[in-house]
Amino acid sequence: MSTPRIGYLAGTAAGLVLAAAVGFGVARMTAPAPAAAPAATPTAAKTAAPAESQSVPMTEEQVKVSEIQVQPAAAGGIEAETITTATVTAAPDGLAVLTAHAPGTITRIHKRIGEAVRAGDVIAEVEGREVATLAADRAAAQAKATQARQQAAREKSLFDQGVSPRQDLEAAQAAAEAAEAELRRAIASAGAARLASDGRSIQVVSPIDGRVTTVSASLGAYVQAESELFRVADPARTQIEATVPADAASRLRGGDRATITTGDGRTLDAHVLSLTPGVNRETLQATALLALDQPAEGLLPGQHVRATLFTAKETAGDRVTVPTIAVQTIAGREVVFLRTKEGFTAQPVTLARRSGDLVELSGGLKAGQRIATINSFLLKAELGKAEVEE
Incomplete structure (x- = not known):
């Protein structure tokens, strides 16, 4: 083939290639843009999460071990x-001040500060002159009452035999009743002073169960009547x-x-x-x-x-108040963990205001519903752990 013929064919081929390139570019510029595929958003993914993922199963024993405190939501704002x-x-009725009911010297102290006592326990003993007088009065009254009862019995026997007149019987009976009254007085006085059965001392006795919180008595010290010696709470x-x-x-x-x-x-x-x-x-x-x-x-x-x-009479509509530590934030929403039979459920709530350690809620919770307070963050962590595993 001659050289002019080859040059002609080469030029024709180059023109065809250039025309094809121009046509492809024009087609790309005039073709409609394809629609972009919708991208999955984190919000959509969270919405699609199953409802049970907002619950944290937990037994009563697990609640105790985790030291999660539960309390009811309070009514009012x-x-x-x-x-x-x-x-x-x-x-x-939970505090007793113990005193000696007669002056004297403290001869025994049975309990120390901080020790537990039972009602009726003897804490200390006091001896003195008035203690001896109380014991002597009680013994004398007992002797007089015994003598008067015997005299009345003899007069009754003589009267029944017709030997003694009625006046003597009535006089003996009156004397016996007076002696009995005197004996009751002496016994009551000794009992009020807590006179010991041996008659040598009076006892300082606790009237309640508790612990000794204060001791102002010393062994061998002389104390006045009704002086405070111990306190039991x-x-x-x-x-x-x-x-x-x-x-x-x-x-x-x-x-x-x-x-x-x-x-x-x-x-x-x-x-x-x-x-x-x-x-x-x-x-x-x-x-x-x-x-x-x-x-x-x-x-x-x-x-x-x-x-x-x-204040019970000042309730702000349906609003309730909970401790600040009970409110947790999950996925941008405030929630509290509602106590259920199976454990806890994250309950979305609406916050109205905060004041110190309290939060007022305007929605999502009713007064009296039991929620987690102390250590509620552990439930949030457990809920987040469950979502990651899913």
Whole structure:
């Protein structure tokens, strides 16, 4: 083939390649863009999660081991609460002041401070001149009563035989009754003074169960009658005295619900027993007397605690109040863990406001429903662990 012919064919081929390239570019520019495939979002994935993933199965034993505290949600808003300091005191029947009922010398001390005692236990013994007098009066009264009874019996026998007149019988019977009355007085006096059966000492006796909290007696010391020697307190019989501002006291009533928070973080249910009818002129505060709903160990007279008092008549609609530690955040939502038969369920709630250690809820929970408070974060962690495993 000649050289001109080859050049012509090469030029024609180059033109065809260039035309094809131009046509492909135009087609790419004018073709419609394909629709993008929808990407799965984390929110969609969470929505698709099964409902049971929001529950944490847990037995009662596991709850105890985990030290998860459960308490009911309180009715009313934060404005219906009064948070104040309080002091644990002994109940009127839970504290006994022990004294000697006659002057004398302390000859024996049977109990030391901190030791447990039972009602009727002898704590100490006192001997003295008046102790001896009490014993002598009782013995003399017993002798007179015995003599008077015998004399009345003889007069009765003589009267029945017709030897003695009725006047002598009646006089003997009257003397016997007087002697019996004197004996009863002497026995009562000796008993009130706790005179020992041997008549040598009077006994200082505890009237209640408890522990010796104060000792002001010394062996061999001379004490006056009714001087305080010991104090015995029963830790199971305590009450709480809370100071409240005057405006809060005017709203409180006996029976209103309260909670007590101890230094170790325990929350104990209580209620208002009574309030002072007036306020202190210096502090402008009243005193509310609280009682625990259930006996609690570890509360001792003199211990300081925090009291939260709920005013029953001031309920903010359907709002409830829970401790701040009960509210957890999961996937951007606030929840509380509701106690169920099987364990706990994450219950979404709506927060209205916060105040200190309390949170007011405007939705998602009803008053009285039992929720996890202390260590509720363990349930959140367990729930997160379950979601990762799925």
